[in-house]
Amino acid sequence: MFTVRRPTIAALLVLSLAVRLVPYLLMAMGLAAAPGTSWFPWNLSPFLPVCLFGGAAYASRRLALAVPAAVYLVGDFGVWALTGRADWAFYAYQPVVYVALTLVAASGLLARRRPAPARVAGAGLAGALAFFLVTNFGVWALGGTYPLTLEGLATCYVRGLPQLGNTALSMVVFLPVLFSRLALAPAAAPRTALAPQRG
Numbered sequence: 040m041f042t043v044r045r046p047t048i049a050a051l052l053v054l055s056l057a058v059r060l061v062p063y064l065l066m067a068m069g070l071a072a073a074p075g076t077s078w079f080p081w082n083l084s085p086f087l088p089v090c091l092f093g094g095a096a097y098a099s100r101r102l103a104l105a106v107p108a109a110v111y112l113v114g115d116f117g118v119w120a121l122t123g124r125a126d127w128a129f130y131a132y133q134p135v136v137y138v139a140l141t142l143v144a145a146s147g148l149l150a151r152r153r154p155a156p157a158r159v160a161g162a163g164l165a166g167a168l169a170f171f172l173v174t175n176f177g178v179w180a181l182g183g184t185y186p187l188t189l190e191g192l193a194t195c196y197v198r199g200l201p202q203l204g205n206t207a208l209s210m211v212v213f214l215p216v217l218f219s220r221l222a223l224a225p226a227a228a229p230r231t232a233l234a235p236q237r238g
Contacts, residue, residue, distance in 0.1 A: 043096050047222040048089060051213070052110050055086035059114045063121040082205040086110070087143050088213035091166045094147025095154060096223065104144050108137060135177025142169040154218050163210035171196075171203040 062079040086107065093103035119128035146166035150158040175195050178184065185191035216222065 042224050044222050044224055048092070048217075051085045051089050051217070052106070055084050055089060056110055056114050056117070058084040059086070060117045060121060063118050063127075067121045080205050082202040083209055085209065085213040087140075087166060087170060087206055088163070088210055088217055090140055090143040091147040091162055091210075091214070092217040092222070094144035095150040095159075095162065095218075096147070103147070104141055107140055107144065111137070111140060131183070132174075132177035132181035135181065136174055139170045139173040139177075142166070142173060150218075159214055159218050163214050164207070167203065167206040167210050170206060171199060175199040 062081075065079075090103075090107040093107060094100070097103040115128045115133075119125050122128075143166040146162045146169060149162040149165065176192070178199070179192045179195040180187070185195045
């Protein structure tokens with residue numbers, strides 16, 4: 040059995056929040072363009088791996104889902120505060136993003152009982168694909184950028200491929216860290232009552 044090193048997870052969540060807000064901070068300083076048009080590597084972050092790890096490692100599934108959602112919501116307000124653009128923080132397909140985060144956490148269940156490398160890799164691939172498919176579908180259906188045709192859907196997915204690559208790279212980089220002794224520690228052995236000695 041293992042226990043979770045909470046400081047490691049907290050540090051990665053804080054890093055995730057910082058990575059998410061950096062491009063908007065750069066925009067506020069006039070050093071970057073609008074979202075989606077700058078050089079910034081969108082989706083290259085420990086956030087989705089931490090979501091998956093929560094589904095695999097935390098005893099409380101509610102906590103595994105609630106903590107990433109709360110951190111993401113803080114990020115939404117941070118985007119609004121930095122840019123003054125409520126439409127960049129709260130947009131039409133935003134609920135779909137939260138559904139996708141839940142699916143990533145749920146993919147962690149694949150590695151819940153036996154976090155062997157193959158299971159963790161499979162969960163990471165499933166989580167990355169689920170996030171890509173669901174969020175891009177939301178962009179197509181609700182974002183108002185693409186025509187609501189099969190061609191428009193295909194274009195949306197093709198243009199989202201760089202983000203899929205960044206998400207997959209995040210899984211490759213951060214999942215081994217999360218499923219190592221940096222984030223997991225052997226659980227303390229249960230204490231056994233000593234039998235009374237008889238003289």
